[in-house]
Amino acid sequence: MEEKDLPRTELDELGEFGLIDQLTADFPLRNASSLKGVGDDAAVINHEGMRTLVSVDMLIEGIHFDLTYCPLKHLGYKAAVSNFSDIYAMNGTPTQIVVGLGVSNRFSVEALDELYAGIRLACERYNVDMVGGDTTSSKTGLVISITVIGMAKDEDIVYRSGAKKNDLLCVSGDLGGAYIGLLILEREKVEFLSNPNMQPQLKGLEYVLERQLKPEARKDIVEQLKTLGIKPTSMIDISDGLASEILHLCKESKVGCQLYEEKIPLDPSTDRLSKEFQIVPSSNLVGGCDGDWLHN
Amino acid sequence: MEEKDLPRTELDELGEFGLIDQLTADFPLRNASSLKGVGDDAAVINHEGMRTLVSVDMLIEGIHFDLTYCPLKHLGYKAAVSNFSDIYAMNGTPTQIVVGLGVSNRFSVEALDELYAGIRLACERYNVDMVGGDTTSSKTGLVISITVIGMAKDEDIVYRSGAKKNDLLCVSGDLGGAYIGLLILEREKVEFLSNPNMQPQLKGLEYVLERQLKPEARKDIVEQLKTLGIKPTSMIDISDGLASEILHLCKESKVGCQLYEEKIPLDPSTDRLSKEFQIVPSSNLVGGCDGDWLHN
Numbered sequence: 001m002e003e004k005d006l007p008r009t010e011l012d013e014l015g016e017f018g019l020i021d022q023l024t025a026d027f028p029l030r031n032a033s034s035l036k037g038v039g040d041d042a043a044v045i046n047h048e049g050m051r052t053l054v055s056v057d058m059l060i061e062g063i064h065f066d067l068t069y070c071p072l073k074h075l076g077y078k079a080a081v082s083n084f085s086d087i088y089a090m091n092g093t094p095t096q097i098v099v100g101l102g103v104s105n106r107f108s109v110e111a112l113d114e115l116y117a118g119i120r121l122a123c124e125r126y127n128v129d130m131v132g133g134d135t136t137s138s139k140t141g142l143v144i145s146i147t148v149i150g151m152a153k154d155e156d157i158v159y160r161s162g163a164k165k166n167d168l169l170c171v172s173g174d175l176g177g178a179y180i181g182l183l184i185l186e187r188e189k190v191e192f193l194s195n196p197n198m199q200p201q202l203k204g205l206e207y208v209l210e211r212q213l214k215p216e217a218r219k220d221i222v223e224q225l226k227t228l229g230i231k232p233t234s235m236i237d238i239s240d241g242l243a244s245e246i247l248h249l250c251k252e253s254k255v256g257c258q259l260y261e262e263k264i265p266l267d268p269s270t271d272r273l274s275k276e277f278q279i280v281p282s283s284n285l286v287g288g289c290d291g292d293w294l295h296n
Numbered sequence: 297m298e299e300k301d302l303p304r305t306e307l308d309e310l311g312e313f314g315l316i317d318q319l320t321a322d323f324p325l326r327n328a329s330s331l332k333g334v335g336d337d338a339a340v341i342n343h344e345g346m347r348t349l350v351s352v353d354m355l356i357e358g359i360h361f362d363l364t365y366c367p368l369k370h371l372g373y374k375a376a377v378s379n380f381s382d383i384y385a386m387n388g389t390p391t392q393i394v395v396g397l398g399v400s401n402r403f404s405v406e407a408l409d410e411l412y413a414g415i416r417l418a419c420e421r422y423n424v425d426m427v428g429g430d431t432t433s434s435k436t437g438l439v440i441s442i443t444v445i446g447m448a449k450d451e452d453i454v455y456r457s458g459a460k461k462n463d464l465l466c467v468s469g470d471l472g473g474a475y476i477g478l479l480i481l482e483r484e485k486v487e488f489l490s491n492p493n494m495q496p497q498l499k500g501l502e503y504v505l506e507r508q509l510k511p512e513a514r515k516d517i518v519e520q521l522k523t524l525g526i527k528p529t530s531m532i533d534i535s536d537g538l539a540s541e542i543l544h545l546c547k548e549s550k551v552g553c554q555l556y557e558e559k560i561p562l563d564p565s566t567d568r569l570s571k572e573f574q575i576v577p578s579s580n581l582v583g584g585c586d587g588d589w590l591h592n
Contacts, residue, residue: 035347039548040456041385041533042351042446051331052348055338055428056443058396062435089337100354100396100441132351134441139358145396145430145441147352150338160336237337252335 006110014109020135022109023116027123027130031095033151034129043131045096045149051157053150055086061141068192069185072111074213076118079144082239084126085217087150089237091158091225094217096131097123100145102138115144126219156226162234163253172221174265175242180273181205181212207269302406310405316431318405319412323419323426327391329447330425339427341392341445347453349446351382357437364488365481368407370509372414375440378535380422381513383446385533387454387521390513392427393419396441398434411440422515452522458530459549468517470561471538476569477501477508503565 024038036044059079087094123130188200234253238245250257320334332340355375383390419426484496534541546553
């Protein structure tokens with residue numbers, strides 16, 4: 001449902017605690033390790049015999065997302081999933097999240113329900129529990145800060161620092177799609193602002209738009225590696241772009257690397273649209289939350 | 297050092313990763329449970345045989361703090377300590393934090409160094425490790441989201457829900473000081489804006505200003521309870537005010553309660569200043585991050 005079609009209940013009508021109760025209802029706990037979720041000063045987790053992994057991402061309106069073209073449900077889904085991706089990139093399993101939310105009265109209760117519907121869907125699909133949070137006022141835009149907790153056996157954890165000379169550098173999916181998706185959305189926004197009756201022409205663009213608006217984390221790869229008995233020497237999540245992440249990995253592992261431009265996987269639509277935007281895909285691999293990661 | 301006296305290096309001069317390197321340097325890991333701190337996709341924690349506690353707080357400029365009178369170092373200290381307080385309120389020990397930061401180019405590198413100096417001091421005093429974070433741009437104000445991780449033996453954890461009929465309700469410190477401190481700072485701000493040459497008269501106000509600007513968490517109480525072999529039936533952190541927190545505790549424990557107004561501890565200066573501001577202390581116990589908590 002589009003935000004503009006939603007009924008509008010003001011945040012003040014529910015009050016802080018009423019709002020928290022409404023937003024955090026219907027988040028059943030799925031993991032045995034989630035001993036206590038929402039409703040106390042802290043959540044309680046039991047990762048008996050396992051290591052606990054922790055990562056945080058902050059998304060700020062006007063910087064990381066534009067609500068002109070990013071539906072709130074998609075935003076919630078992406079905010080959660082891009083965090084899960086950091087845990088998969090350690091070869092671990094995300095198990096819990098806590099959600100910090102700063103929100104102005106420009107947003108209605110229904111709008112926040114949509115945001116949480118996206119977070120809920122991500123939690124369902126990836127079997128993650130929402131165990132706490134902080135919901136507060138903001139004077140201007142929307143701020144979402146999600147901290148993800150995961151677990152892994154000590155011997156399974158893969159760091160950025162393990163790459164060795166002669167390791168093979170692989171990427172788990174095609175690159176650049178999310179960035180092209182963003183360029184298209186920005187282009188359509190300009191068109192829409194100059195002519196609000198314009199209907200966007202998005203046929204053939206579904207793949208890159210989905211990479212931008214509703215990325216997935218590579219749970220499947222971590223599961224496949226486990227099934228195959230393969231433990232990579234190092235892994236990293238790509239969110240700032242291929243070049244940036246490879247430099248992190250090389251720095252942490254104290255190795256250099258050689259990339260084969262022609263072997264970098266691009267989706268055919270990414271390739272086609274790159275030409276339309278007159279950009280060289282390999283010099284523009286700034287994935288913007290692709291959910292992809294590299295392993296050696 | 298006052299922010300206005302600091303040299304000014306623009307954020308752009310360091311770049312995102314240079315800034316992160318600078319801010320996160322000099323945070324030595326103190327806890328054996330901190331296996332991997334800053335520098336990978338997630339931090340790695342070993343709470344072998346213990347439960348892991350997680351809580352998040354978000355602080356937004358213009359809502360939770362006003363940089364006109366809240367020095368950045370104090371802000372960093374308070375942001376960290378008020379989070380630690382949530383873990384103590386579970387009868388646990390805070391061990392790690394991850395810091396999400398949204399910041400506009402209005403802030404210099406030196407200003408953020410001050411903020412982190414406050415976080416660093418809090419970590420030193422409370423023996424907590426800073427193990428990760430996310431530093432990002434903001435279009436307007438400063439946003440700080442700190443997630444704290446703590447640990448406790450399963451049998452030591454105290455929930456909000458354990459209060460029983462005839463339990464004694466206690467508060468671990470005097471109340472209302474932070475709120476009076478805020479009223480004074482707001483009053484001085486108004487005076488300052490009308491006459492920038494005005495020197496604030498703060499003699500005799502030190503206690504309430506410290507409660508507002510540099511609150512402490514009650515590590516000491518948790519340690520004393522342990523030494524004395526006392527486990528409270530329920531506990532809660534006071535940050536939204538006495539009335540609000542007691543209602544949470546009663547609701548979670550399914551009990552009522554009786555308060556004795558004359559027995560609520562007030563510092564003499566809080567009492568005196570309440571009269572000056574013509575407020576009744578007991579109806580204004582909205583502590584604003586007092587760091588106090590209740591136990592039955």
